[in-house]
Amino acid sequence: MSFNSANLFTVEEVRSNFTFVVPEFQRGYAWNEEQWQALWDDVVSTAERSGSHHYGGSIMLSNAEPGGTLVELIDGQQRMTSIALMLAALGAQGFPIQFRDNEPLQTYYDYYALKRSHLGPSLKQHVSFYSRNIADAALFFSAQAQGVADEATRKMLVDVVLKRIKLFVLGIHQDFDVHVAFETINNRGKPLSTLEKLKNRLLYVLANAKDATEVVAAKAEVHRCWKQVYQSLGAGTELLEDDEFLRAHAMGWFRHERRENWLQDQLFEQSFSARKPVDSAEVLAYVHSLQVAAACWHLLHNPASLPPRVEQRLLWLKRTSSSTSKPLLLWALIRLSQQYPAVLQAPGRDGEWTAPFAKLIHQAERFSVLVLLANDRQSNVGQTDLNNAAYALAHPGERINHGNSRVVPPLDAAAALTYMSEFLAAAVYNVRDLDLIEDESAPDSEKYLDPRFKRTGEFDADAVTDAVAKRFRRRSGYYKWNLGKLLVYAWEEKLRGERGLPEKKSWEKFAWDGSVEHIYPQTPDGRWSDSILAKGKGKDRIHAAVVNSLGNLLLLSVPHNADASNAGYLNAGGTKGKRELYRAGSYSEAQVAEACNKWTVVQIAARGIAMLRHAQASWNFELVADDAPLIKWLPLLFGEHADRIRKGCTGVEITNQALAPWVKKFMAK
Incomplete structure (x- = not known):
């Protein structure tokens, strides 16, 4: 059978020749x-149309040996692999495919x-991404095949795949540049990722x-x-x-520009353009960096293989649901691996690199909590500073640009990470006295906590209060707020301590519905009338404020x-x-049961104060000073309803004297 031109052939004809x-x-x-579902549906619908054929897509072939039967799949690997797996699931035999220089894929396919x-x-x-x-x-x-009624029907579906699914087969001449063909192909299949396109571009320019x-x-x-x-x-x-990884690496390797399609342009139009010669040494330096970066990226996302204190910090960072600091942490780990080979060779072993890396992760976590979650800000706030920091780590000796400061991080990797931790701390909050910021004559040492970084920082306590007030106006309070979830879980972890006690609720299994209970319920009955009088005419908003206050939200081990x-x-x-x-x-449940012989708004407020x-x-910030009167916390716990609740509209007045012993009880452990 010749494939020097385009023709339609059945799967059986293609695999047999x-x-x-x-x-x-x-x-x-x-x-x-x-794509799997679409292929299965095609086969089933063809079987329902007696005697009809179905167009199954196209494949592009190139002779791998002159006059022989070995052909390269320039395009169509996805389709042919899926067809073979479907045949095997239906009880038939797939057909051989050789995956050149890819033992993991070959092992799994066979x-x-x-x-x-x-x-x-x-x-x-031989586990790999693919x-x-x-x-x-x-x-x-296999699951689809198990749903087929009987063996005869499965055999009929095999017959449909082999004899009634037709492929458009395009044969190309050996002299044709298959790399160009591969890069420009667009078909029904899953589009190539940027990382996949980049590999082919590098091979082409080389x-x-x-x-x-x-x-x-x-x-x-x-x-x-x-x-x-x-x-x-x-x-x-x-x-x-893979594309998230590629972008994180690019933030350090290249200097990021805030424009649409920056990464595509940087890779395919500037650094590795097909229209200009590329230095092979430059290409190899880049791919070697990608190889190291991928190993570091794996560690960041699988922290169990890292020292315990690093693992714990990465787990907490993940809980903030923020990806803004990933490029910085990736390049921090790359930089450390260059100075300390044990980072990649024995990642679980403590070393000189462990403490500064854990500190940097903690500052990244603090940035996410205080700048993004607590301030209820967009996820890209502060992104430019973090990207600049990643670039500075990737290029030792480069200045880090932030505000009106131009400071060069130390060359030693551990010292550079310590510097970046201090930079992130300043990016969150760096003001001694806001009034001094207006006084330009005041020395920097008086205006800024760290005078190297001439900036106020992104954290704003007033913005946090406003965010809380807005949520209480919507009657949701801390309930189903990402910050509320973090605070509830942080309290559980505090009570669990660091003594190796078993985890009673993992973060991964934490869902608001089923994992968190309102101690004072959303629909209270008469059993609560002696404790909290928050239901009734004109009190719906007060009721919602009490129910969804932080101190009333309890993490459950089981629903x-x-x-x-x-x-x-x-x-x-x-x-x-x-x-x-x-x-x-x-x-958390056990503490409430042990400490509280009653449950009123006083206990709700006291527990909320302890949690805040x-x-x-934990995150080194200040909404209310530790020595301030306890009632100063109430707006952060009940929003704009704090004053009415304090004065006793729920049946009991909240005073500093009433709160003090209960706050002490909750803080005791």
């Missing part, structure tokens, strides 16, 4: 459920598509170098590094987004049933109250 080779410049297997069960023990040794996708596809098609010997060696090195990159991106518990959620606080009429239910629950004080100590 040729053995496919996936060239090394191709991306790996990247189709996901959207195991799932060719049913070579003896390869099972080798799967763990090989895991083959396993996911195989599971998907192919134009004058020294043929140098070209061969350089292209081989690109293939080797790319293989390592994807192994790092796929080696953890989840597949890491309580609806009746228990509305129960009174104490036992009554032979029915267990909430206090009794809490005794065997989370650390803990937050101030």
Whole structure:
């Protein structure tokens, strides 16, 4: 069968006449459920139309050996791999595909598509970003096949795949530049990521170098590094987004510019343009950096392999749901790995690098909590400063530009990270006295906490108060607020302590519905009438303020049933109250049960104050001074309703004297 022109052929005709080779410049297997489902639906709908054929898409082939049956799949790897996995799931035999220089993909394909069960023990040794996708596809098609009524129907579907699905096969001449073809192909399949396109562009620009010997060696090195990159991106518990990684690396390697399509232009129009010669040494320096960066990126997203104090700091940073500091932390780890090889060779071992890196992560966490979450700001606030810091870390000796300061970080990696921690601290808050900022004659040492960084910082206590007030005006308060979630979980972790006590609720399983209970319920009944009088005519907003106040939100180890959620606080009429239910629950539940013989707005306010004080100590900020009267905290706990609640509209007046012993109780542990 000749493929020198475009023709339609059945899957059976194609697989019977040729053995496919996936060239090394191709991306790996990247189709996901959207494409798998579309392929399955095509087969099922074709089966329902008796005798009809279906167009299954196109593939592009190039002869890998003159006159032979070995052909390179220039385009169509995704489709042919999926078809083979579908056939295997339906009980038939897939067809061989050779993945050139890609042992992980080859092992997984042969195991799932060719049913070579003896390869099972080798799967763990060959995990990669793409090989895991083959396993996911195989599971998907197996699940679909199990839903087929009987064996006869499965055999009929196999017959449809082989004989009634037709492929548009385009054969290209060996002299045609397949790299150009690959880069410009657009079909029904999943679009190439920027990282995948970049590899092919680098191979293309290297192919134009004058020294043929140098070209061969350089292209081989690109293939080797790319293989390592994807192994790092796929080696953890989840597949890491390759373009997010590429962008984070680019923030340090190149100087970021605030314009649309900056990364695409930087990579494909400036640094590695197809229209101008590129120095192979420059290309290799870049891909070597990507290889190291991918290993560091893996560590950042799989912190269990790092020293415990670094792991804990990364877990807390992840809980802030912020990605703004990732480029800075990536380049911090790259910089450390250059000075301390053990960072990548033995990442779990404590070293000189551990403390400054943990400190930097903590400052990144503080930035996310105080600048973004507490101020209720957009996620890109402060991004320019963080990107400039990443660039300075990536280029030792470069000045870091921020405001009107031009300071060069130290050359030593650990010292540079310490400097960046101080820079982030100043980016959050750096003012001694706001009045002095207006007095230009005052020396910097009087105006700024750190006079190296002439800036006020992004944190604004008034903005936090405004954000809280706005949420209470909407009646939601701290409930279902990202900051509220963080504060509730931080309190649970404080009570758990660092003594190796078991975790009773993981962050990953924390969901507002089912994980958090309003101690004073949203729909209280008569059992609460002696404790809190917040329901009734004209009191709906007061009720919402009390219910959704921080101190009233309790993290549960397991959900309580609806009746228990509305129960009174104490036992009554032979029915267990909430206090009794809490005794065997989370650390937060147990503390409330042990400390509180009643539950009124005084206890709600006192617990909220304790939680906010803990937050101030953890992230080093100040909303209310520690020595201020306790009632100063009330606007942060009840919004604009604080004054009415303080004066006793819920049945009890809140005074400093009433609060003090309860705050002390909650802070005791």
